[in-house]
Every structure is written in structure tokens, then in C-alpha cells.
Amino acid sequence: MIEISQLSNLRGQLRRWRAAGETLALIPTMGNLHAGHLQLVRTARQQADRCVVSLFVNPMQFGEGEDYASYPRTYEDDKEKLREVGADLLYAPSVDEVYPKGDRGRTRVEVPGISEILCGASRPAHFVGVSTVVCKFFNMIQPNLAVFGEKDYQQLMVIRQMVEDLCIPVEVVGVPTVREPDGLALSSRNGYLTHEERSIANCLYKTLLKTAAAIERADSDYPRLEEEASTELKAVGFRPDYFSIRSALDLSTPDPDAPELVILSAAWLGKARLIDNLRVTRNTPV
Numbered sequence: 001m002i003e004i005s006q007l008s009n010l011r012g013q014l015r016r017w018r019a020a021g022e023t024l025a026l027i028p029t030m031g032n033l034h035a036g037h038l039q040l041v042r043t044a045r046q047q048a049d050r051c052v053v054s055l056f057v058n059p060m061q062f063g064e065g066e067d068y069a070s071y072p073r074t075y076e077d078d079k080e081k082l083r084e085v086g087a088d089l090l091y092a093p094s095v096d097e098v099y100p101k102g103d104r105g106r107t108r109v110e111v112p113g114i115s116e117i118l119c120g121a122s123r124p125a126h127f128v129g130v131s132t133v134v135c136k137f138f139n140m141i142q143p144n145l146a147v148f149g150e151k152d153y154q155q156l157m158v159i160r161q162m163v164e165d166l167c168i169p170v171e172v173v174g175v176p177t178v179r180e181p182d183g184l185a186l187s188s189r190n191g192y193l194t195h196e197e198r199s200i201a202n203c204l205y206k207t208l209l210k211t212a213a214a215i216e217r218a219d220s221d222y223p224r225l226e227e228e229a230s231t232e233l234k235a236v237g238f239r240p241d242y243f244s245i246r247s248a249l250d251l252s253t254p255d256p257d258a259p260e261l262v263i264l265s266a267a268w269l270g271k272a273r274l275i276d277n278l279r280v281t282r283n284t285p286v
């Protein structure tokens with residue numbers, strides 16, 4: 001696996017691959033890699049000739065008081081995992097390389113509407129940081145496709161909308177969430193959980209499953225289902241930011257008979273803000 005930290009070197013290498021007619025997949029990450037990330041790499045390897053992983057803890061997507069400084073940086077471990085899973089190139093630029101003139105007062109990419117709800121309501125600067133850095137990586141690497149986890153469902157939708165609105169010629173591929181055996185979605189932030197918190201962390205997924213089962217039984221009183229789920233999460237020790245049933249197509253508030261839904265939640269457990277989601281298809285009577 002080739003390791004590169006400078007954009008000029010990256011561009012030289014990518015030019016050689018493109019000249020040989022090879023297709024490129026990009027997996028953008030912030031490191032501290034787990035099995036979910038490695039699944040993204042495997043998917044990328046099936047769909048492109050060369051697989052480029054970016055590793056960059058993006059300051060622009062962290063708000064004041066959030067965990068930018070303490071975000072786990074595990075470069076050597078990450079490198080080993082990527083080598084084992086068969087990534088071709090690791091691009092790990094410095095903050096100065098990505099934001100040579102700083103990340104304030106410069107051009108930014110804002111995807112309105114969808115960036116302002118759910119996680120965007122609790123973290124107002126988050127998605128503009130995500131869409132800006134992903135757009136920059138798309139321009140730096142010009143991949144044929146880019147692979148993202150469906151655990152960050154709203155992020156995936158923000159990126160899809162950015163690509164559509166800006167006519168960016170990159171295919172965006174979503175990969176299903178990888179879970180621990182007890183259902184907890186893998187996340188770089190799970191490491192913040194204490195032993196005791198970890199033992200109840202899968203209640204988030206269990207609550208999503210229970211709500212999905214109610215919807216599948218044709219319960220369409222979504223405000224009540226959301227309220228019940230939040231109450232259950234609080235009862236076991238979570239501090240929910242939101243628990244919300246939305247249209248899977250655009251995250252709008254669904255009509256009672258909308259068939260394609262997604263249940264999304266973000267909830268604090270101790271120092272960890274966990275997010276998860278579950279798609280549900282409502283059975284429509286024929």
C-alpha cells in the first residue's frame with residue numbers, strides 16, 4: 001500500500017493509474033478504523049480497480065466544545081488494517097494541506113434543508129464541514145466512485161444531494177451498517193463508552209427494531225411512537241437528541257401512508273453521542 005500525505009504526490013500517482021485505464025474508488029474516513037470501514041474498502045475493491053482511502057480528522061465538521069482534540073488518532077493501527085484488507089493508497093494529509101488558508105472565511109459547500117434537520121439541528125456547523133471536505137477530496141482525487149457507510153444515513157443523503165446539485169461526476173455508494181453481535185452499530189466513538197454504558201448501548205438498536213416492528217404492524221401514529229421510544233431510551237440512561245421517523249427518500253416528515261421510511265436516532269450515553277438508523281418498508285394493503 002502506498003502512503004501519501006502531499007497532494008502533488010497524490011495527483012502524480014493517480015495520473016499513472018488513470019493513464020493505465022484503471023478506475024478509482026475513494027473511501028473518505030477520519031481514521032480509528034473498525035470493521036465497518038474495512039467493509040467499505042472491500043466493497044470499493046469489488047467495484048473499482050484501485051482503492052484510495054483518505055484519513056483526515058476534519059476540524060471544520062466539529063463544533064465548539066466537541067471532541068476534535070480528543071478524537072482517537074490511531075494512524076499505525078489504521079495503516080496495518082488497510083494493508084491487510086488490500087487498500088492501494090492511503091492519503092493522510094495535514095490540516096494545512098487540506099486548508100492551506102485556514103477553514104474560516106474561505107469557500108464552503110452548503111447543502112441547505114437536509115443539513116439543518118436532525119443531526120444538523122444539534123450540530124449546526126457539522127454538515128457544512130462534511131460537504132466541504134468531501135467536495136475537496138472529490139476534487140483532489142477525482143474518483144469514479146466513493147463509498148460511505150449507511151450508519152451515517154443523513155450524511156449519505158447530504159453527499160448525494162451535493163453530488164446531484166453540483167453535477168459532480170462521482171457515483172456515491174452506500175454500504176449497510178456493520179454491527180456488534182448484540183446489535184450496537186460499529187462507530188469510532190464506541191470507545192468512549194464505559195464498561196457499564198457499553199452493556200446498555202445496544203438498547204438504541206433494540207428501540208429502533210421495536211419501532212420498526214410497530215410500523216410494520218401498520219401503526220402509523222409516528223409522533224406517539226417517537227415519544228414512546230425516547231421515553232424508553234431515557235429510562236435506561238440515554239439522553240436522546242432525537243428519535244425520528246422520516247421519509248427514507250428525503251428525510252421529510254412522512255405521510256401516514258408513505259411506504260419507504262427510515263427511523264433515525266442520536267442519543268448521548270455518557271460521553272458518547274451514538275447515532276443509528278433503520279430502514280422500514282410499510283406494507284400497503286392491496
Ligand code: PAF
Nearest residue numbers: 028029030058130133152
Ligand atoms: O464519516 C466520516 O468519517 C466523515 O464525516 C467523513 C465523511 C470522512 C468526512 O470527514
